[in-house]
Amino acid sequence: xxxxxxxALAHPLRREIVERLSGGEATVGEVTRDFGVSKPTIxxxxxxxxxxxxxxxxxxxxxxxxxxxxxxxxxxxxxxxxQRERWERLFDVVxxxxxxxxxxx
Numbered sequence: 788x789x790x791x792x793x794x795a796l797a798h799p800l801r802r803e804i805v806e807r808l809s810g811g812e813a814t815v816g817e818v819t820r821d822f823g824v825s826k827p828t829i830x831x832x833x834x835x836x837x838x839x840x841x842x843x844x845x846x847x848x849x850x851x852x853x854x855x856x857x858x859x860x861x862x863x864x865x866x867x868x869x870q871r872e873r874w875e876r877l878f879d880v881v882x883x884x885x886x887x888x889x890x891x892x
Contacts, residue, residue, distance in 0.1 A: 792863045795839035800824070801832050805841060805855065812854035815844075 796802055800822060807818045819829045833853070836842040840859040845852045 791839035792841060792859055795836050795841050796863070798832065798835075801836055801841075804832065804836060804853075805860075808842065808853055808855045812852050815851045815853060818853055 796805065803822075804818055807813065815829070815833065819833075822829065833842065833844070837844055840856055843854050843856055845854075
C-alpha cells in the first residue's frame with residue numbers, strides 16, 4: 788500500500804466526496820453539490836482521488852459518473868487495523884510492566 792490513499796484522504800473536501808460516494812456511484816455534480824468552491828478546485832480534488840485509486844470515473848457523453856474503489860479503501864483500513872493491534876499489544880506490555888512494578892513496592 789502506498790501513502791497515496793492517505794494523502795488523498797487528508798483533505799476534508801476529499802473525505803466528504805468519499806463519504807457521499809459511500810452510498811453508491813453518482814455524478815460529479817451530485818457529489819460536489821453545495822461545496823462552495825470553484826470547478827477547477829473540484830477538478831483538482833477529484834484528480835487526486837482518482838490518481839490515488841480511491842475513486843473511478845466513467846464518462847458517458849457529458850456525464851461523469853464517480854464510484855469508490857472499495858479495495859483501495861480496504862487496504863488503508865487493513866493497515867490502520869494492523870497498527871491498532873500493534874499499539875494495543877505494546878500498551879498491554881507496558882501495562883503489565885507497570886502492574887509488576889506496583890507489586891514490587
